[in-house]
Amino acid sequence: MVCGFMKGFCEVVMGQEYGSSSKGEFRAVVSSNRQIGISFYRLTLEFSGAGAEAFDGFGPGQFVQLDVSGAALPPVERIPDELADAARREILLRRPFSFTDVTREGDKTVADLLYCVVGPATLRMTTFKAGDSVSVVGPLGNGFSVPEGKKKAFLVFGGMGTAPMQHLAKVLAWDEKERDIEVVAFAGAKSVHALPFEGRMDEISQQLGFSIREFAKYTIESMVATDDGSSGFHGPVTDCFLEWLKENKPSVEEAIIYSCGPEAMLGKVAEIAKERNIDCQVSLERRMACGIGVCQSCAVECRVEGSSETVYKMCCEDGPVFDAREVVF
Amino acid sequence: MNEGIDISVEFGGLRLGNPVFTASGTSGYADELGEFMDMDRLGGFITKSITAKPRKGNATPRIVETDAGMLNAIGLANIGVERFVEEKLPILGKMKAAVFVNVAGETIEEYLTVVERLANEERIAGFELNISCPNVEKGGITFGTDPELVKEISSAVKNACGAKMLMVKLTPSVTDISVIARAAVEAGADALSLINTFTAMVIDIKTQRPVLANRTGGLSGPAIKPIAVYLVNKVYKEVAKERGIPILGMGGIRTASDAVEFIIAGASAVAVGTASFIEPGCAARIIEGIRKYCVEHNISNIKELVGSVSQ
Ligand SMILES: Cc1cc2nc3c(=O)[nH]c(=O)nc-3n(C[C@H](O)[C@H](O)[C@H](O)COP(=O)(O)OP(=O)(O)OC[C@H]3O[C@@H](n4cnc5c(N)ncnc54)[C@H](O)[C@@H]3O)c2cc1C
Ligand SMILES: Cc1cc2nc3c(=O)[nH]c(=O)nc-3n(C[C@H](O)[C@H](O)[C@H](O)COP(=O)(O)O)c2cc1C
Ligand code: FES
Numbered sequence: 296m297v298c299g300f301m302k303g304f305c306e307v308v309m310g311q312e313y314g315s316s317s318k319g320e321f322r323a324v325v326s327s328n329r330q331i332g333i334s335f336y337r338l339t340l341e342f343s344g345a346g347a348e349a350f351d352g353f354g355p356g357q358f359v360q361l362d363v364s365g366a367a368l369p370p371v372e373r374i375p376d377e378l379a380d381a382a383r384r385e386i387l388l389r390r391p392f393s394f395t396d397v398t399r400e401g402d403k404t405v406a407d408l409l410y411c412v413v414g415p416a417t418l419r420m421t422t423f424k425a426g427d428s429v430s431v432v433g434p435l436g437n438g439f440s441v442p443e444g445k446k447k448a449f450l451v452f453g454g455m456g457t458a459p460m461q462h463l464a465k466v467l468a469w470d471e472k473e474r475d476i477e478v479v480a481f482a483g484a485k486s487v488h489a490l491p492f493e494g495r496m497d498e499i500s501q502q503l504g505f506s507i508r509e510f511a512k513y514t515i516e517s518m519v520a521t522d523d524g525s526s527g528f529h530g531p532v533t534d535c536f537l538e539w540l541k542e543n544k545p546s547v548e549e550a551i552i553y554s555c556g557p558e559a560m561l562g563k564v565a566e567i568a569k570e571r572n573i574d575c576q577v578s579l580e581r582r583m584a585c586g587i588g589v590c591q592s593c594a595v596e597c598r599v600e601g602s603s604e605t606v607y608k609m610c611c612e613d614g615p616v617f618d619a620r621e622v623v624f
Numbered sequence: 625m626n627e628g629i630d631i632s633v634e635f636g637g638l639r640l641g642n643p644v645f646t647a648s649g650t651s652g653y654a655d656e657l658g659e660f661m662d663m664d665r666l667g668g669f670i671t672k673s674i675t676a677k678p679r680k681g682n683a684t685p686r687i688v689e690t691d692a693g694m695l696n697a698i699g700l701a702n703i704g705v706e707r708f709v710e711e712k713l714p715i716l717g718k719m720k721a722a723v724f725v726n727v728a729g730e731t732i733e734e735y736l737t738v739v740e741r742l743a744n745e746e747r748i749a750g751f752e753l754n755i756s757c758p759n760v761e762k763g764g765i766t767f768g769t770d771p772e773l774v775k776e777i778s779s780a781v782k783n784a785c786g787a788k789m790l791m792v793k794l795t796p797s798v799t800d801i802s803v804i805a806r807a808a809v810e811a812g813a814d815a816l817s818l819i820n821t822f823t824a825m826v827i828d829i830k831t832q833r834p835v836l837a838n839r840t841g842g843l844s845g846p847a848i849k850p851i852a853v854y855l856v857n858k859v860y861k862e863v864a865k866e867r868g869i870p871i872l873g874m875g876g877i878r879t880a881s882d883a884v885e886f887i888i889a890g891a892s893a894v895a896v897g898t899a900s901f902i903e904p905g906c907a908a909r910i911i912e913g914i915r916k917y918c919v920e921h922n923i924s925n926i927k928e929l930v931g932s933v934s935q
Contacts, residue, residue: 318659319659319660320660320903320904320905362902362903364902384689384691385691385692386689387689387690387691387692387693387694387845387846387898387902388689388694388901388902389901389902430903432904581684581685582684582685582686582687582688583687584687584694584696584898584901585650585900585901585904586901587656587657587659587660587904588652588656589650589651589652589656589657589900589901589904590649590650590687590696590698590901591649591672591681591686591698591701592684592685592686592687592696592698593684593686594681594682594683594684594686594701595684596683606680607680607681607701
């Protein structure tokens with residue numbers, strides 16, 4: 296079961312071009328769509344046939360483009376006030392999402408998607424129900440990779456940045472047995488209500504522990520940070536991570552940081568990594584039209600080695616995961 | 625089922641297997657959409673705008689979605705003509721579709737550099753001139769909004785492009801598009817393509833700033849379709865028909881019905897733009913749909929349809 300889905304990841308590890316040969320437009324069937332917090336939902340999609348094959352190799356950090364234009368709006372009374380105007384907008388373009396989990400089940404591939412309701416498309420997604428059919432373009436982009444010799448991986452993320460991190464956690468946990476990689480997760484959000492995890496998050500201590508179920512199930516310890524102190528560490532997740540680094544002083548060569556979340560947070564993480572000379576991969580978000588490298592809308596300003604010039608790379612095709620040293624924040 | 629139905633068209637001396645192109649800037653340099661459809665099924669292919677030198681393009685955000693449309697301000701990001709020849713032409717050379725290279729620049733000189741570099745390339749059928757660019761020598765006025773400039777640039781390019789076909793792409797952001805169309809045709813354009821995007825703006829009311837880094841962008845997608853159909857019909861009636869100049873119609877096409885509507889308005893062929901972002905294999909589906917329409921309506925030659933809208 297795990298083998299199939301590890302196939303893709305191993306290809307990433309070996310630095311091979313990954314995913315591009317199998318991308319396409321596929322139909323998925325919704326098997327569930329559960330609300331897990333005030334504005335968070337977990338959508339489970341099932342692929343069969345060619346879709347099952349294509350997504351079997353989906354690596355953590357890759358993404359898909361969903362067509363939500365045909366989905367209905369929820370009834371008026373279920374539309375939050377702050378989205379009342381946005382709900383009137385028509386949807387034209389697909390929307391990019393990562394997967395939080397991908398599993399092969401017999402001849403099907405099942406993928407979980409974690410989403411936050413922020414606008415017209417994600418609002419419509421809340422009405423997806425079991426049996427609905429959704430058009431998915433993917434697998435897209437380049438995911439995370441594990442360079443040789445890494446023994447300690449830090450996952451530092453904010454808000455919805457948790458989505459690909461849960462998938463990465465699963466893969467690293469599997470890899471741990473093979474290569475003995477220890478993983479620690481640092482999750483940040485504005486407040487306890489903005490933590491997109493299941494279970495009670497308001498009684499979490501300031502210590503490393505197994506308080507986030509989504510990581511605990513892979514025996515990965517985690518630490519929670521909220522800007523207002525309503526859960527875990529009081530302050531930005533980057534401060535929390537920094538304190539931990541100071542106390543624990545991991546070996547730099549053996550460590551790697553993986554990060555996903557708001558751009559300001561990623562910039563801070565990149566700085567922390569650079570100062571300590573720790574390898575760091577960041578997953579970026581850009582507004583995307585095509586997601587497949589044809590429209591050039593998702594530009595990311597990148598440094599060119601040995602030059603003061605910068606170039607634009609495409610988030611959808613060259614990323615969304617980039618080496619932090621490369622990105623101009 | 626309708627595979628055998630002939631929907632080939634004559635387009636300014638070229639014989640195309642069918643009247644469907646992919647539009648400039650929405651289908652990459654060459655075979656990028658190849659994973660989603662068989663590129664050889666296309667009637668024509670138009671590259672993204674190529675300039676004399678590589679261009680980085682604008683800062684982000686470069687796009688924003690609007691109701692039934694989107695704005696883009698990519699800023700003509702492209703690899704420049706030299707790398708284009710080296711890396712992309714070989715791929716284009718293998719394609720069955722008629723290949724047009726879309727050319728852009730900020731001075732007439734820059735347009736000519738690109739056209740002269742490619743004029744003897746067997747692998748391309750012709751050029752599509754993007755004249756929706758600001759002319760830096762004339763204070764940034766858009767080439768395509770001034771009939772004199774349109775004449776000047778069209779005839780300069782016509783002289784440089786040898787036996788290749790010259791298609792001039794019109795911007796709709798003008799008072800009378802027929803004046804511009806006439807200028808292009810009088811200067812030697814073999815075909816006209818229309819429309820390019822409409823200059824537009826979206827403001828973020830929280831920050832009171834334009835959403836796009838470039839402030840303005842071009843509106844495309846279904847939102848512009850009825851205006852595009854009107855403009856194609858206008859140019860067909862007032863300029864193209866009597867002179868026998870074919871029109872490549874575009875603007876918001878996402879179905880075969882849309883495509884047929886443009887043909888009835890006066891287009892000899894159509895191009896699919898924004899719709900490829902949502903359904904990358906869209907053009908292939910449209911080709912099939914046109915076949916089906918022809919069978920159902922007993923049309924043996926697409927020519928019968930071109931400009932057939934009642935007067
Ligand atoms: C590679 C990638 C992976 C993603 N993975 C996930 C995920 O797993 N779960 C999840 O909930 N969301 C994810 N997102 C973000 C998600 O695509 C957007 O939240 C969604 O498109 C919003 O659509 P909407 O119509 O509901 O809201 P919109 O009205 O489109 O957007 C709401 C607000 O978010 C901003 N916004 C929208 N899209 C972007 C973007 N791409 N970059 C920066 N700002 C943006 C808009 O400016 C607006 O203010 C991902 C984005 C990318 C690029
Ligand atoms: C993202 C994007 C990039 C474009 N780039 C170009 C370009 O480089 N050159 C050009 O002549 N037209 C360009 N266009 C315009 C299209 O070719 C087409 O004329 C226009 O979008 C209308 O068609 P549509 O509504 O089907 O997209 C671009 C359009 C979009 C949406
Ligand atoms: S979204 Fe179109 S190139 Fe990246």
